[in-house]
Amino acid sequence: MTLVVGLISGTSVDGIDAALINITGRTEDIQVELLAANTYPYPIDLRSQILAACKGEAISIPQLAALDDAIALCFAQAAQNIQAGHPPAELIGSHGQTVFHRPPVLTSRDVAGNASTTLGYSLQLGRGAVIAQLTNTPTVSNFRAADIAVGGHGAPLVPKVDAYLLSHLHEARCVQNLGGIGNLAYLPPRSHVNWEEKVRGWDTGPANTLLDLAVQHLTDGAQTYDRDGNWAASGTPCHPLVEQWLNQDFFHLPPPKSTGRELFGWEYLQQCLVDARSYQLSASDLLATLTEFTVASIVHSYRTFLPQMPERVFLCGGGSRNLYLKQRLQIHLDIPVLTTDEAGLSADFKEAIAFAVLAYWRQQGIPGNLPQVTGAKQAVLLGELV
Numbered sequence: 001m002t003l004v005v006g007l008i009s010g011t012s013v014d015g016i017d018a019a020l021i022n023i024t025g026r027t028e029d030i031q032v033e034l035l036a037a038n039t040y041p042y043p044i045d046l047r048s049q050i051l052a053a054c055k056g057e058a059i060s061i062p063q064l065a066a067l068d069d070a071i072a073l074c075f076a077q078a079a080q081n082i083q084a085g086h087p088p089a090e091l092i093g094s095h096g097q098t099v100f101h102r103p104p105v106l107t108s109r110d111v112a113g114n115a116s117t118t119l120g121y122s123l124q125l126g127r128g129a130v131i132a133q134l135t136n137t138p139t140v141s142n143f144r145a146a147d148i149a150v151g152g153h154g155a156p157l158v159p160k161v162d163a164y165l166l167s168h169l170h171e172a173r174c175v176q177n178l179g180g181i182g183n184l185a186y187l188p189p190r191s192h193v194n195w196e197e198k199v200r201g202w203d204t205g206p207a208n209t210l211l212d213l214a215v216q217h218l219t220d221g222a223q224t225y226d227r228d229g230n231w232a233a234s235g236t237p238c239h240p241l242v243e244q245w246l247n248q249d250f251f252h253l254p255p256p257k258s259t260g261r262e263l264f265g266w267e268y269l270q271q272c273l274v275d276a277r278s279y280q281l282s283a284s285d286l287l288a289t290l291t292e293f294t295v296a297s298i299v300h301s302y303r304t305f306l307p308q309m310p311e312r313v314f315l316c317g318g319g320s321r322n323l324y325l326k327q328r329l330q331i332h333l334d335i336p337v338l339t340t341d342e343a344g345l346s347a348d349f350k351e352a353i354a355f356a357v358l359a360y361w362r363q364q365g366i367p368g369n370l371p372q373v374t375g376a377k378q379a380v381l382l383g384e385l386v
C-alpha cells in the first residue's frame with residue numbers, strides 16, 4: 001500500500017486539484033482508494049499572471065522565474081493541506097501548470113507511411129524540486145518531457161491510467177474529459193487479446209475554454225462560467241455556425257493530436273464572435289452554439305477516428321457538471337452518457353488521481369505513456385523524481 005498525493009491545475013486555470021490516494025497493485029491489478037480531495041483556488045493576482053502567460057503576453061525571464069516559484073509554493077501548500085489528518089504521503093506527483101503547449105508538426109511521410117515530425121514542446125510551471133524541498137517528500141514532476149523527447153505530443157497522458165482504472169471486461173468504453181480542453185480515452189474490453197495496445201486517446205478540442213471566455217465577455221467578468229449550463233439551455237444553437245467552425249483543420253487531423261489554449265483561447269473566441277454577428281444571436285443563443293460546438297467536435301471525433309463506437313461514455317472534469325452539455329452529448333451520441341463517479345472514480349479529481357498514479361509508476365519503473373496515444377516512438381518512464 002502506498003500513500004501518494006496527486007496535484008494538477010488544468011487548462012481552465014481555476015485552481016489546484018489535490019488528491020490523496022492509497023495505491024495497491026501495479027497495472028492490471030492496480031486499485032486506488034481516494035482518502036481526501038480538494039481544489040485550492042489560485043490567488044486572483046497569480047491566476048491573472050498565469051492567464052497572461054498562457055495568452056502569449058510578453059514575460060521577462062526574471063518574471064517567469066518568479067511565476068514558477070509562486071506556483072511551486074501554491075502546489076506545495078496544496079500538498080500539505082490535503083494530507084492534514086492523514087499519515088504523511090510517501091510520494092507526490094505534481095503535473096504543475098501548463099502555460100505553453102506546442103504539439104509536434106508533421107513534416108513529411110515516406111513511402112512506407114512513416115511520419116517525420118518536428119519536436120513538440122510543453123511547459124509546466126511549479127518546479128518539483130521546490131515542492132519536494134518544501135514538503136520534505138519525494139516528488140515527481142515534468143511528466144510530459146520524456147514522451148515529447150521521443151517524438152510524442154506529451155499529451156494526453158491520462159489514458160493509460162483510465163485504461164487500468166476504468167476499463168471493463170466485456171464493454172467498450174470511452175472516458176471523456178471535459179476540462180478547459182476535451183480529451184478522450186477509448187478503452188476496448190479487457191477480454192480482447194492485447195487490449196492495452198488497442199487503447200486510443202487524443203484531445204478532441206475545446207470543452208469549456210471558449211464557453212468560459214464567452215461568459216466572462218458577456219458579463220464583463222462578473223461570472224466565469226455557465227453554471228450547470230443553465231444559460232446556454234435557455235438559448236437555441238445556431239447549426240450553420242457550428243458546421244462552419246467544425247471546418248477548422250484541427251478537427252480533421254487524424255490522431256495522435258493534442259491542443260491547448262494557444263489555439264482555443266481568447267483570439268479564437270474573438271473570431272467566433274465576429275462569425276456570429278451576421279446571425280444576430282442573443283447571449284443565450286451564443287452560449288448554446290458554443291456548447292453545441294464542443295458537443296459536435298466530440299461526436300465528430302468519435303465517429304471519424306474511433307475503431308468502433310463505445311457502448312457507454314463516462315464523463316469527467318468540470319464540464320461533466322454542465323447538465324445541458326451532457327444532455328446534448330447524450331442526444332447526439334445516442335449511447336448512455338454517465339460520469340466516472342458512476343464507475344467508482346471521482347469525476348472532479350480523476351486527473352489529480354492520475355498524476356498520483358503516474359508518479360507511482362515512475363517510482364516503480366513502469367512507463368506511463370501509451371505510444372499509440374501520444375505518437376511517441378516508444379513507451380518511456382514519465383517524470384523527474386526529486
Ligand SMILES: Nc1ncnc2c1ncn2[C@@H]1O[C@H](COP(=O)(O)OP(=O)(O)OP(=O)(O)O)[C@@H](O)[C@H]1O
Nearest residue numbers: 010011012179180181208227228317318319321322
Ligand atoms: N457546475 C458546473 N456547471 C457548468 N460548468 C462547470 C461546473 N463546474 C465546473 N464547470 C466547468 O469546468 C471547468 C473546470 O473544469 P476542470 O477543472 O476539469 O478543468 P481543467 O482541469 O482546468 O482542464 P483540463 O482538463 O483541460 O486541464 C470550469 O472552468 C467550468 O467551465
Ligand SMILES: CC(=O)N[C@H]1[C@@H]2OC[C@@H](O2)[C@@H](O)[C@@H]1O[C@H](C)C(=O)O
Nearest residue numbers: 011098101155156157158181183351
Ligand atoms: C499540455 C496539457 O496540459 N494538456 C492537457 C490539457 O487538458 C486536457 C488535455 O489538454 C490533455 O491533453 C492534457 O491533460 C491531461 C491531464 C492529460 O495529459 O491526459
